[in-house]
Amino acid sequence: MIKKLRNKFKYFDWKLFIPFITLCIISIMAVYSASGVNAHNSAIYFLKQTIYVGLGVCIVLVMAHLKIDFLKNPKFLFGNAVFLIVLLLIALNSASINGAKGWISTGLFNIQPAEMCKLFLALYMAQKVADRAHKREIGAEIKNTFPIIIVVGMLFLILIEPDLGGFLINLSIVLVVYLAGLNDFKKSFKLLATGFTVALVGLQVLRFFNPFAYGPLKHWGYMYQRFTAYFTPFKYANAEGKQLVNSYYAISNGGIFGVGIGNSIQKRGYLPEPHTDFILSVIAEEKGLIGTVVVLILLFLLIGRIFKIGIRSQDLYKSLICYGIGTFMFIETMFNVGGVNGLLPITGVTLPFVSYGGSSMVVLTASLGIVMNISANQRRQKK
Incomplete structure (x- = not known):
């Protein structure tokens, strides 16, 4: 023993x-x-x-x-993809907590599907990108749209919960794994630098414009309060x-x-x-x-x-x-x-x-x- x-x-x-x-x-x-x-x-x-x-x-x-080869199994990945999408759809109809609907209560504990998506997307993207690298298809037009539908669908459902933090983390996983598979440092660096610049510019634009005050984005109003708290926290010390x-x-x-x-x-x-x-x-x-x-x-x-x-x-x-x-x-x-x-x-x-x-x-x-x-x-x- x-x-x-x-x-x-x-x-x-x-x-x-x-x-x-x-x-x-x-x-x-x-x-x-x-x-x-x-x-x-x-x-x-x-x-x-x-x-x-x-x-x-x-x-x-x-x-x-454990032998981790089972993580590559298409049936395993497909089953988990369907399971997580169903959980995300259920979470969208759950009770709101602090303005977001990201939890499923089982009575004993809460399940947060966006958390589970992080590991799944890391495994799923690694498998798809590695397969395409071996076939020398990285950077080429993707013929099979099913992987894109799964990834985009999950990210969209997380975003509309709304869970901005979860969305950005899951998006980062997808981008980093994809760019790592490109094996092109210059191209990856340019794409990351562009994305970072756009994020910084967008953050500064929010100082002067509230996109959550109009149309279907109104129910995300609590999200903008977090940005106002970030820009001038002491001005709203008793509120956001x-x-x-x-x-x-x-x-x-x-x-x-x-x-x-x-x-x-x-x-x-x-x-x-x-x-x-x-x-x-x-x-x-x-x-x-x-x-x-x-x-x-x-x-x-x-x-x-x-x-x-x-x-x-x-x-x-x-x-x-x-x-x-x-x-x-x-x-x-x-x-x-x-x-x-x-x-x-x-x-x-x-x-x-x-x-x-x-x-x-x-x-x-x-x-x-x-x-x-x-x-x-x-x-x-x-x-």
């Missing part, structure tokens, strides 16, 4: 697992502290997050030791700017060393969603700059390792999977960090492996398990 376990873990990537498990431990502590001043509520959130983390560790270990202003206060209160675990002031009814979207603000207040930097270093060590595994892979398909998974973790981290410190508009995106949530933890750990599987195969082949 011991010999079998040793063989199982002989090629285990501890450089991925250690940052992951450390972030999970920090997450349990931070969620317990940030979930309010009510001891009963804190205990419930602590228990749930501990269960999510335990489930996540099991998922990582299972995915790390409340989240960002209180996040500033939390970061300022924390200083370098923090006020101590459990002593956050802003979590006491001032900072909305302190255990999910703004958990980094609570960490900054309680553990200070040092605690915040530790969390970010762990995240970037993990994300950097994922990209490194993708670069080292001799199999284009596996490389593209790593790029897709690394992209969604990186963009998600940037959106959350940028949102809590005012560098980017608030998009309601959680901090990977740290924020409270079951759907997010399941998707992230399944993704990490796949990358660890690829890493183990690399080490095995090298030996």
Whole structure:
């Protein structure tokens, strides 16, 4: 038995697992502290997050030791595509939470289809782009429109929930995997630079023009409030700017060393969603700059390792999977960090492996398990 376990873990990537498990431990502590001043509520959130983390560790270990060839199976990909589109359609008819309809309640827990789409799109795009690369069809006109219908359909359904953060993360996965498959650095750089420039210009245009005040976009009005809060948070400190202003206060209160675990002031009814979207603000207040930097270093060590595994892979398909998974973790981290410190508009995106949530933890750990599987195969082949 011991010999079998040793063989199982002989090629285990501890450089991925250690940052992951450390972030999970920090997450349990931070969620317990940030979930309010009510001891009963804190205990419930602590228990749930501990269960999510335990489930996540099991998922990582299972995915790390499975044969991942089944992920290429067209029936598997098609079945998941249909399943996710059905979930997105159901979510559109669900109850609205903070202006968006992105959750399906099962009674015990909530399912967020947009989260599940991140992993699926990374796998789906990797398969399609790798197939076309082998056939030397990259960059040519796509004859089979079915893959496009699936991808565009998912992105459209996520956008109209409306979930701008989820849409942008999923779009980033699609673009990065496609551009990585082109194997043309200059063309990829030009396309990314163009997209980045258009996004910056569009963001500045929103300072003077509200497109959500007209026609069918009126029900997205809450989304524009996030942009006004981003441009002038203190002007709307008692309304849409409340989240960002209180996040500033939390970061300022924390200083370098923090006020101590459990002593956050802003979590006491001032900072909305302190255990999910703004958990980094609570960490900054309680553990200070040092605690915040530790969390970010762990995240970037993990994300950097994922990209490194993708670069080292001799199999284009596996490389593209790593790029897709690394992209969604990186963009998600940037959106959350940028949102809590005012560098980017608030998009309601959680901090990977740290924020409270079951759907997010399941998707992230399944993704990490796949990358660890690829890493183990690399080490095995090298030996």
